Amino acid sequence: MWRRVASLSSSISSSFLAQTASRLNTWESLTTGIAQQAKGVIAPKEKTPFITFVLGGPGSGKGTQCIKIVETFGFAHLSAGDLLRREIASKSADGAMILNTIKEGKIVPSQVTVKLIQKEMELSDNHKFLIDGFPRTEENRVSFEQIIGVEPNVVLFFDCPEEEMVKRVLNRNEGRVDDNLETIKKRLTVFQALSLPVINYYSEKGKLYTIKAIGTEDEIFEQVRPIFAAFETVG
Ligand SMILES: Nc1ncnc2c1ncn2[C@@H]1O[C@H](COP(=O)(O)OP(=O)(O)OP(=O)(O)O)[C@@H](O)[C@H]1O
Numbered sequence: 168m169w170r171r172v173a174s175l176s177s178s179i180s181s182s183f184l185a186q187t188a189s190r191l192n193t194w195e196s197l198t199t200g201i202a203q204q205a206k207g208v209i210a211p212k213e214k215t216p217f218i219t220f221v222l223g224g225p226g227s228g229k230g231t232q233c234i235k236i237v238e239t240f241g242f243a244h245l246s247a248g249d250l251l252r253r254e255i256a257s258k259s260a261d262g263a264m265i266l267n268t269i270k271e272g273k274i275v276p277s278q279v280t281v282k283l284i285q286k287e288m289e290l291s292d293n294h295k296f297l298i299d300g301f302p303r304t305e306e307n308r309v310s311f312e313q314i315i316g317v318e319p320n321v322v323l324f325f326d327c328p329e330e331e332m333v334k335r336v337l338n339r340n341e342g343r344v345d346d347n348l349e350t351i352k353k354r355l356t357v358f359q360a361l362s363l364p365v366i367n368y369y370s371e372k373g374k375l376y377t378i379k380a381i382g383t384e385d386e387i388f389e390q391v392r393p394i395f396a397a398f399e400t401v402g
């Protein structure tokens with residue numbers, strides 16, 4: 168598990184802890200913080216996280232390509248939409264609100280989604296994360312940075328024509344409450360208005376990799392593969 172409860176030796180000096188803490192820049196925010204490490208409650212993870220945000224409109228093929236990335240490069244796949252659907256299925260306190268939001272094609276409050284992502288990251292043994300379908304708004308993005316305390320290494324954008332996205336979603340046949348024409352239209356509007364600014368933000372930061380998301384699944388993956396292969400070579 169990413170966040171293991173362990174008993175750090177009480178004999179560790181405070182200066183050692185301070186040095187260690189300053190080196191563990193990113194992981195600490197994901198745990199409950201340096202303060203708890205210093206109290207000897209939480210053992211830090213060994214590896215720096217490698218975070219990829221996977222963005223694109225509804226039906227652009229994010230989930231499909233994430234499966235291939237997992238198989239080829241060994242990432243942990245965290246789909247924000249799947250985590251929210253799991254909350255609905257588990258009848259949690261937020262379940263009804265999440266269901267209504269998804270039916271309307273709107274965006275669930277950032278705190279709810281970030282909390283679910285944070286929990287999954289903490290439970291994972293992996294340090295390489297594909298965060299699929301998040302952040303969807305600038306507010307999502309800022310909230311992730313504030314709560315998790317890290318920025319993505321890579322942002323993938325699956326750029327797909329609207330008519331192709333609509334066709335794929337209507338053919339998906341997985342029983343999703345939002346796979347109908349009325350909701351898709353709303354999701355496309357939300358994507359243009361709220362998600363494109365996030366994509367532009369990462370483009371300006373030089374972190375964005377745009378994939379032309381038309382063609383076969385394998386053809387699209389051949390655009391994705393070199394991006395991660397390059398990072399593997401680096402280290
Ligand atoms: N290259 C492709 N060509 C044709 N169909 C595809 C392609 N890639 C994925 N699909 C199909 O399109 C549908 C949507 O794909 P997927 O679920 O991966 O999209 P998504 O971006 O995750 O969508 P959402 O945001 O709604 O979750 C699925 O039925 C999938 O099998």
Ligand SMILES: O=c1ccn([C@@H]2O[C@H](COP(=O)(O)O)[C@@H](O)[C@H]2O)c(=O)[nH]1
Pocket residue numbers: 225247248249251268269270272273274275276280299300301302303307345354
């Ligand atoms: O960060 C997120 C991710 C998703 N949602 C809501 O869920 C649906 C479906 O998401 P998919 O990624 O397409 O599975 C989306 O339309 C939103 O309503 C969200 O609010 N925040």
Ligand SMILES: [Mg+2]
Pocket residue numbers: 229230246248300
């Ligand atoms: Mg998906």
